[in-house]
Each structure stands twice: as structure tokens, then as C-alpha cells.
Amino acid sequence: MRTLIENAAISTVDSAGTEYRSGYVLVEGSRIAAVGEGRAELPADTRIDARGCLVTPGLVNTHHHLYQWATRGMAADGTLFEWLGELYPVWAGLDAEITHAAAGAGLARLARTGCTTVADHHYVFPRDGGDQLAALVSATHRIGLRTHLVRGSMDRGESAGGLPPDRLVEDTETALLGTEHAIDTYHDPTPDARVRIAAGPCSPFTVTEKLMLGAAELARRKGVRLHTHLAETLDEQRQCVAETGRTPAEYAEDLGWLGADVWLAHTVHLDSGAVRRLGVTGTGSAHCPTSNGRLGTGIAPVRELLDAGVPVGLGVDGAASNESGGLGEELHQALLQARQRGGPRALAVREALHLGTMGGARCLGREHELGSLEPGKLADLTVWRLDGLAHAGIEDPVAALVLGATPPVELLLVGGETVVDRGELRTADEPALAAELRAASAKLTEAP
Numbered sequence: 001m002r003t004l005i006e007n008a009a010i011s012t013v014d015s016a017g018t019e020y021r022s023g024y025v026l027v028e029g030s031r032i033a034a035v036g037e038g039r040a041e042l043p044a045d046t047r048i049d050a051r052g053c054l055v056t057p058g059l060v061n062t063h064h065h066l067y068q069w070a071t072r073g074m075a076a077d078g079t080l081f082e083w084l085g086e087l088y089p090v091w092a093g094l095d096a097e098i099t100h101a102a103a104g105a106g107l108a109r110l111a112r113t114g115c116t117t118v119a120d121h122h123y124v125f126p127r128d129g130g131d132q133l134a135a136l137v138s139a140t141h142r143i144g145l146r147t148h149l150v151r152g153s154m155d156r157g158e159s160a161g162g163l164p165p166d167r168l169v170e171d172t173e174t175a176l177l178g179t180e181h182a183i184d185t186y187h188d189p190t191p192d193a194r195v196r197i198a199a200g201p202c203s204p205f206t207v208t209e210k211l212m213l214g215a216a217e218l219a220r221r222k223g224v225r226l227h228t229h230l231a232e233t234l235d236e237q238r239q240c241v242a243e244t245g246r247t248p249a250e251y252a253e254d255l256g257w258l259g260a261d262v263w264l265a266h267t268v269h270l271d272s273g274a275v276r277r278l279g280v281t282g283t284g285s286a287h288c289p290t291s292n293g294r295l296g297t298g299i300a301p302v303r304e305l306l307d308a309g310v311p312v313g314l315g316v317d318g319a320a321s322n323e324s325g326g327l328g329e330e331l332h333q334a335l336l337q338a339r340q341r342g343g344p345r346a347l348a349v350r351e352a353l354h355l356g357t358m359g360g361a362r363c364l365g366r367e368h369e370l371g372s373l374e375p376g377k378l379a380d381l382t383v384w385r386l387d388g389l390a391h392a393g394i395e396d397p398v399a400a401l402v403l404g405a406t407p408p409v410e411l412l413l414v415g416g417e418t419v420v421d422r423g424e425l426r427t428a429d430e431p432a433l434a435a436e437l438r439a440a441s442a443k444l445t446e447a448p
Helices: 066-071 080-091 096-112 132-143 172-186 209-222 234-244 248-254 272-281 289-295 302-307 328-342 349-363 397-403 430-445
Strands: 002-011 019-028 031-037 046-049 053-057 059-064 115-122 146-153 195-201 226-230 262-266 284-287 312-314 381-385 409-414 417-421
Touching: 002 381, 002 397, 053 349, 053 397, 059 096, 059 262, 059 284, 059 312, 059 349, 066 080, 066 096, 066 115, 066 132, 066 430, 080 234, 096 115, 096 132, 096 409, 096 417, 096 430, 115 132, 115 226, 115 349, 115 409, 132 146, 132 172, 146 172, 172 195, 172 209, 195 209, 209 226, 226 248, 234 248, 248 272, 272 302, 284 349, 289 328, 302 312, 302 328, 312 328, 312 349, 328 349, 328 397, 349 397
Parallel strands: 002 046, 002 053, 059 115, 115 146, 146 195, 195 226, 226 262, 262 284, 284 312
Antiparallel strands: 002 019, 019 031, 053 381, 381 409, 409 417
């Protein structure tokens, strides 16, 4: 099947920053066959006139918690630790049905905001919660996006000085066996994989050193990536220094948690030495600007990270700390926060787009498959409509995308398959997803 998207502005986000005022993208099967300027006299089964639109690579979400779609709007004014303290007991009621409903709704929202690949960090496994990973995998296939499912874990409950209640944590061996089972069952290492697995102990204040070390050894033995939260808040930093005598970044490095196979969520509170070490080791950073703002955790040093050579991608984070749950708007928020921290030249509009595409692909180790529009790469792309009232008159289409309101998604392809068409989700029924989510939220939040 050959699909030709033509008459569109195109931002390829390739290494040369190639853009076309009016060009085309030819998709053949699951891959991009050609990208160019002007009118293409190429045979195609389907021709799409994308006049008034901008074509970009599909956005890559490097950090999410899909299950949290069922608990949006809670602890609206709390710090991170206060927010977690209120929500942990609620999450203890998760079951597979709730997780599937939340994930389906969350993935649909991401698709509607230009996202084609999602890294979901799932670290809550209630003892009677059913098969949580199977629920996430089935939601992945239902909506049609790519996912990197991070099999998270917590083995440090309140009785051991951790934050989560004891009933919500696993013992270390169970957590490691669960992670290995997820890898063996669901991880697909092939270039066009729809589901990959990573190992992801939750955070320094919810896991033991033994679990951090064991997860790193397991992941490297199995050839999968590593992910965790790090340096999100000053409370975390103070606790880490008090308990270990090291900052979170120093602690992570001592445990083998810096490297080209690691990406870290948030990285807000890093000193210059930590920024430099992330760059030297090739460790990635998932920047979550809206969530950081919602919880008041601070502004990540994105300019400094980029200058140090750190792969930086964008993350929505769980919808319980970013109730909008869309990825397209994170381009805008990342730019605003960077400029609030470092001035008007701290992040350019095209750098913001790079964070959301190639930067994210690098964090996930998929820069050779995703993140840019180039022949041979997977046909994961977003067509944004820019000729409506919200963007009319903005001459630069990339500026319109990043500085303006999040545009409607005219078309979203994942591996050449249509997920969104003319602003509507085509892979699932949105009213049904919303009804399932309402029922799941009520079941979870009304439980005794």
C-alpha cells in the first residue's frame, strides 16, 4: 500500500534540519519511501492533499503513567510527597480492568495530540490486581500506538523508611522475577516493534539499593533499557543526601544507573557536575514541563543538558499530575519553561520540536527507526492542520505548532496505519473509551 501525502509543509527533523514549504511524504507499507519538495509524480494507491498542514515525525512521549488516568484531579494543591501520600492508598485498588480502561483513554488522548510512541512507567502491582502488564499490552493494541512498557517496581514501604504503604510494595525477588517475566513475555527487539519492555524501579525513595542493582544487572543481561525517576524534587534530594551521603545523581552513578541504556524522568535538581556526567555517559532525560509545573517541583535545566550532549525528550507524566494528558502541548510548555529559566534564547522553536521527536527517540534507543522523516524509517508521522483560526497568518509552520495552541491532528500514522483521521480516532470508539474510564474512576475512587 502506497500513500502519498502532498502539498504540505514538512519538517523532517533530520540531522540537517531539512524543511520544505510545500512537499510530499510517500509511505510504502510500514515505512517512509520518499520525502521531497514540490509535487511528486509518484504512483500511489491513496493521495492525501495536505494543503494547509504541517507534517512532522510522530511525537515520542518518554515518560507516562497511564493507570493514573483513573485518578485525575486529586491532591490538586499538594507537593509531590503530599500528592503521593493521598494517591497511594487509592492506587492500591487498581485491577486489570481499571488499568486497561485508563490506558485506553490515555493512549487515545495522546494519539489525538500527535503522539505515536509512549513510554509508560507502571510500578503499582496490587496483590489482587490481576495481570497489569497484560492490561497495558491489550490497550496498546486496541489504540494502535507504539509503547515502551517500563515494568516498574517498589520494594521499600513505610516500615522500611519508604513512602508507599507496605501493602503496595513487592519484595525484591518478586519485583525482579516480575520484570524478567515481562521481558520474556512481551519484549520485541525487532526494528518495527509495537511493544518493548524496560526495567524501571520507581525512585530512590520507594526502592532499595538491592533492587536498583538487581534491575540494572537484569536489564543488561536481557538487553533492555533502564528507567527511573530522579532528582524530581528538593525533598527527594534532601532525603537521599541524609540517607546515603550522596545526591540522587551521585547515588545513581554509584549503582551503575548512568549510561547510554538509561533514561531518567524529570532531572530537575541537578548541579553542573551531574549535568556533565549525564552528558559524558549518554544518559537520557525525560523532561516533563507541565507535570513539574503542576507539582511545583521546579524547572529542569534543559539548556544546560542539551549543551552537555544529553539526549533530552519530552514526557507528559501521569495524568494525575498533568490532567490534560496531551503531548503536543508539551512542545509549548518546554519552550516557555526553558525561557523562564534561561532567557529568550534558551530554547528555539525547532529545538522544542526536536525534543518531542528525535530527542525522545534517542532516549528510547530508537533514533535509527523513529524521530525523523527519512526514507527507510518507520512511517510514524503527524499531519497538523494549521489553516484554521488559531494559526492563520503565522508564516512559519513550526513556530505555529510550538508557539500557538496545539493544532488539530489531521492524520496520525503509526507504521503506515491510520490511527487518527481528520481529527477523529479511527482505532476505537471514543465515547466507549470515555464511558469505560468514568466507570473505572468511580470504581477506584469510591472503593472503601
